[in-house]
Amino acid sequence: MDNKLVMGYWDCPICGTKEIRGDVVNCPSCGRARGEVKFYVKGYNEGTLLREDELKQYEQLDAKKAEEMGDRPDWYCSFCNSLNSDKAEVCSNCGATRADSEANYFEMLKKKQEREAAELAAQPQAASGPQKKSRSPLAVALVILLAIVAIFAWMNSSKTASDLKVTSLQWARVINIEENRMYSESGWSLPAGAEQTDARREIQGYNQVLDHYEDVEVERSRQVYDHDEYTLVDNGNGTFSTVAQPVYRTEYYTVTESRPVYVPVPYYGTRYYYNIWRWSPSRDVTASGTDHNAEWPAFELAENEREGQHREEYRFTVEHTEKKEPAATYRIAESDWMNINVGDTLIITSRRTGADPYIADDKGNRIADIQQVR
Numbered sequence: 001m002d003n004k005l006v007m008g009y010w011d012c013p014i015c016g017t018k019e020i021r022g023d024v025v026n027c028p029s030c031g032r033a034r035g036e037v038k039f040y041v042k043g044y045n046e047g048t049l050l051r052e053d054e055l056k057q058y059e060q061l062d063a064k065k066a067e068e069m070g071d072r073p074d075w076y077c078s079f080c081n082s083l084n085s086d087k088a089e090v091c092s093n094c095g096a097t098r099a100d101s102e103a104n105y106f107e108m109l110k111k112k113q114e115r116e117a118a119e120l121a122a123q124p125q126a127a128s129g130p131q132k133k134s135r136s137p138l139a140v141a142l143v144i145l146l147a148i149v150a151i152f153a154w155m156n157s158s159k160t161a162s163d164l165k166v167t168s169l170q171w172a173r174v175i176n177i178e179e180n181r182m183y184s185e186s187g188w189s190l191p192a193g194a195e196q197t198d199a200r201r202e203i204q205g206y207n208q209v210l211d212h213y214e215d216v217e218v219e220r221s222r223q224v225y226d227h228d229e230y231t232l233v234d235n236g237n238g239t240f241s242t243v244a245q246p247v248y249r250t251e252y253y254t255v256t257e258s259r260p261v262y263v264p265v266p267y268y269g270t271r272y273y274y275n276i277w278r279w280s281p282s283r284d285v286t287a288s289g290t291d292h293n294a295e296w297p298a299f300e301l302a303e304n305e306r307e308g309q310h311r312e313e314y315r316f317t318v319e320h321t322e323k324k325e326p327a328a329t330y331r332i333a334e335s336d337w338m339n340i341n342v343g344d345t346l347i348i349t350s351r352r353t354g355a356d357p358y359i360a361d362d363k364g365n366r367i368a369d370i371q372q373v374r
């Protein structure tokens with residue numbers, strides 16, 4: 001389809017008369033020559049794509065009218081600010097020559113838009129909307145930072161109880177006794193010190209081996225040209241051109257592809273079966289008390305036993321003398337525990353993050369780390 005011309009319309013900026021045909025150069029109401037106007041097509045939003053059948057609802061110019069109006073932009077008279085046909089060499093409004101004017105319709109429109117933008121920027125800011133949006137990123141960052149600092153300060157804040165009396169001490173010491181035992185095991189190698197009882201060829205794993213190729217149908221897609229759609233583009237002289245744009249559709253098709261097919265093929269290794277002696281935890285011997293005389297428990301070893309890991313734990317229990325809160329028990333290092341006696345008054349500080357509490361002196365300084373026993 002050829003570039004057919006469509007009739008444009010304009011509104012008179014002086015008297016406000018609407019929808020004046022593009023082939024009319026003087027306002028039928030006030031008689032002024034058209035100057036700073038923006039052409040449009042009735043019922044069409046600039047940029048919208050139209051199908052061929054939708055084009056019919058817009059007023060298309062016949063060949064004679066199209067020839068008469070053409071598609072060249074009007075020139076803009078610098079002296080009287082009116083628009084003149086590209087075919088005219090002299091301003092129909094004031095008689096000035098085209099050679100003395102430098103702008104056409106599009107340049108006029110561009111300058112007009114720039115002027116309006118500049119006027120908008122120069123206006124004092126409206127009290128409502130736009131001001132809120134323009135809060136500086138620095139201020140936002142500062143607010144976030146302050147919020148983070150506040151949260152950390154709260155999490156680090158601590159509560160201190162100073163009405164605590166020690167009501168009991170506890171200690172416990174545990175020695176684990178290990179036993180030398182024989183285990184029957186198997187593996188792909190024989191560990192040092194093992195007594196082999198058997199060795200067999202067994203499947204150790206599988207390799208994926210290419211067996212054959214097979215044909216598979218694979219769906220593909222491609223974009224193919226379908227039809228043209230049209231936009232109406234301002235020629236700047238009261239006409240609009242229909243500009244074609246290709247529209248594509250997705251076409252699906254299948255291709256045959258050759259794909260490898262793999263099969264799992266086992267590979268074999270020697271699996272060793274053996275007996276092996278290992279030391280393993282067997283039993284605990286424990287000593288405990290409620291005084292300061294902590295000691296390791298006495299024990300006797302059987303022939304196949306040895307001394308294993310040692311564990312020890314020291315605790316104290318405190319009760320509130322003023323607040324009605326339950327008694328609490330804490331774990332503490334032995335050296336600190338030796339300095340605590342039943343009847344002592346303690347200051348214990350705990351933090352909201354759940355970090356370990358500590359014993360403080362009356363100035364709030366940390367004396368000893370402790371962990372609460374739940």
Ligand SMILES: [Zn+2]
Pocket residue numbers: 012013014015016017027028029030031032
């Ligand atoms: Zn008018």
Ligand SMILES: [Zn+2]
Pocket residue numbers: 077078079080081082091092093094095096
């Ligand atoms: Zn003029």
